[in-house]
Amino acid sequence: MNHSAALAAARRALGAVPGAVAAQAGGAPLDLPRDAGDAPRLDRAPILEGGDDAPRTVPPLRGFLTRAFLDGVQRTDRAGYLGAAVPIVLASCAAVVRVRDGDGRLHTWPQGMVRRDAYYAPRALLSNEAIAALEATGFDVRDTMPDAGRAALHPLSLDRAALDQVRTDRAQLERALADRWTREGDGWLWIDGPLPGDDASRAEHLFGVVKSHRTLYADGDRLEPLFALRAGERSRVFALEAATRVRVASWYLRLRDNVGQGPLYGLVRIEAAITAEAVGTRADQISGLVLAERQPLARPDPRWDVMAYPIRDAEVVLKALL
């Protein structure tokens, strides 16, 4: 069942629940970028690679290309409301690994497709009858009760809590696939976004490519060399550290010249595990893999300056599925 059919079924089910109202089609979109409300910020990260901050030209790629590409998507809609203000969100999350064959064509990795459909609502505010009616449609009801409890029952907070949970579930799907690739896959795996989870952050043949830069890991005198990167050049490797995740190496890479396009045009940040290999050498190798994917263009996606065609392909596959 695709998402639209599931949504229709959910709305029908809600029509039979006392006190519930099925949501009308349309309305304000739920899905916004995770950091849509966050302010841009600069962050200083510890440097892992020797030398100065001057741009490093990535040497030509030698050896294998990236073998597989992982991406995930989500689709959320308000299925209805309980009472006047408790939103019941139906979300579909999916992730896929697309493998490239020797002929350059992409196929779904046989073990590489996962999907989860569920309702997202504060269970404490739902009656048993409502939960039973929703679960009768075949999907779980995931709890999104804010940590602040009833004190935070602002409708937008409930929406935000549901979306956060959906994103967590989606990340979980991506992490599951990345872990599976680590165990069963063969070759380099490109992950769209940061490395998901501890295993992926330690895996030698995985790397994440981050396209958005609300947080820039550079400040002061490191900003100018970063913005001065030209196509095919990378920054010094730095470390990303947080209490909640494994320490990884990261660096910036300019995919396309940004003359007249702004400082962030064609700029990606790469994350990879810190291994026994010299960080500079490893950064050059992975940067070469990323630069090799500049063609074909990912147009008509508006983020084509930083997006690889296989990632767009994975998104198309997932959107068709949902």
Add this chain to the structure above:
Amino acid sequence: MSAPAEAMGPLGRVVATEKRPSTPHEFHFWTALDAPVGIGTIVRVAATHAVSGQLPVVYGVVTGALAWSDMASPLDDVLGFDGVPGAVAQAPTRRAEIRLYTAAVLRQLPEEPLQPVSLGEVFEATADDVSIALRMDGYLREGARTGIPIGVYRAGGTRAPVWLDADFLVGPEAAHVNLTGISGLATKTSAVEWLMGSLFAHFPQDKGGIAAVCFNVKGPDLLFLDQPGELGDDDRAMYAELGVPAEPFQHVTYFAPYGPKRTALATLRTNEALQDNVQPLSWGLKEVLQFAEVLLNRDDVDAKADALIDFIRERVVEQVMEDRALSRPHTVRSFADLEAWFKDLLKGLEAANQDSWRTHHIATIRKIRNRLGNIALRCAGLVADEGEAADLPWNAFGDRHVYVVDVANLEDDAQDLIFARVISKLREQLERGELGVKQVVVFVDELNRYAAADGPDTYVRRMLLDIAERGRYLGLVLASAQQFRSQVHRRIVGNAATSLYGRMDGEELATPGYQVLAPAIKTRLSTLDKGQLMVRHPHFAQPVFVRFPRPAVMRGRDGIAAFPPVADAGLEEALVRTLRRLDARVSLQWAQDLAALHDEKELLAIRDAALRDRTPDVAAFFAARLRRAAPVRDASAKPKGPRPVRLVPDDDPYGG
């Protein structure tokens, strides 16, 4: 034969969207990039939802193909590779592509209710599927087979014979076949030769005998139908598969009029090794006068003239004619007799100072004398000034026999006369059941010339129209061919139940008559190879592409190389060449002796009679018919006595 389609798995899936919906007559499906599907491929759709308890099966033929990638604009690709086409090879990933095909429905089972094609898996059609899809199962049943193989359908792993229904090819349900194709590929001639062979091999015996009359209108095209042609292994395999003997026609007779001098036939089949079945076509006054209107200018010949021609036909020819205006009784059997009759009549009228005779004005008589007298000149070679007719074997046509009438080297008038008379006689004899066979296929090429849509309303065009519209009731079947179907009279091509198309000219395909064809079908038509045809037949809901083998007969130009024509070397050699096959004792010396003594016209008339009667003793035959003549003198003997002195004019500067 192919493996069951299910064993190979589906090659596509039906898709239907709001913009591209399925209909009862059309559907769309996608395939893998390497699927063996192309324009003309026949497919089967297995529906997933039962209707009235039965899962519908739909058969379709591919009529359109689209492919596209996920690129929004061609500029994306240019930008992606910085305008360097060679850089494309370095791209690690190939763009996603789709192959989307459009198919026209050939048949749905069950046939009622007729519904839009539902979503389902699409399979390559097997040989059995092809038979069902083209409704051939209806006329290939044991005990009621009326199938005539036209070729082999080939696509992917499927190879299936395609059959026409004799009831719709020869009659009585429908009839006639028309071929279109550009010149130079020999497709039209080859297809006709192949189809005739196939028809002769498979036409049901219980429907009576069938023969063919072919008009050879250009070069040596049809002059070697009895000689074996070159065949490849693939051709032989197709002959075997379709159950047609890979051999030339067993029974062929060629007819050609004489050349203007009447010493040799006006045909390229003059090699002595091939003369056994070559016969002259020569008509006398009686035969020609029946079709005088073919040769007379309608603007020139009015009702009065028509009346006089009728009178001559009814009351003068082959009757003893006595009249006060005539100096003697006349029995008119030849053009020479007719001229003598006219001369005598006009002389009598002038002497009596009469300006009319039996209601015919003297000016009309003079005009008709002039026009009829001209016929012998305009159709010299065909029309015997004297003597009897040498003709097709009326009343005795043979089953599976081909009669080739070579008109390629004749003037238009003579061609018209031959068409008109042969077709009229065929119609007349078939109507009376006297021809010897029940069906005759008449092959006429160059229909653009003989039945042009915007051409003059000629006698020949009217005859062709008559066959097209009424021939099937008589067993008279028109197999016609032309380069430009759009320029042929619509009622002729419109009455052809079966149409075959070889490679077509783009300009021709742009004419309104081809608007029913999908653009991709037109593209395929304009690129067909030799040996490929598109077939339209009443049982086929859509046109079908087939391959047919090379005909098992010698091509015209190969025949000319193998059997070079001999030159017309004059009376003596002509007598020897034509008469020696009747009597081996005929010698050149004998012919030279006769030529020295007798009038050429007289000798040729006796030769014609000898050929007609197939006399075994030629010398005796000639001796019995020749008038008394002076004894042969030795031409080399010197005259006795002094030579006369040659007179030279006084002012002749070269004399002396």
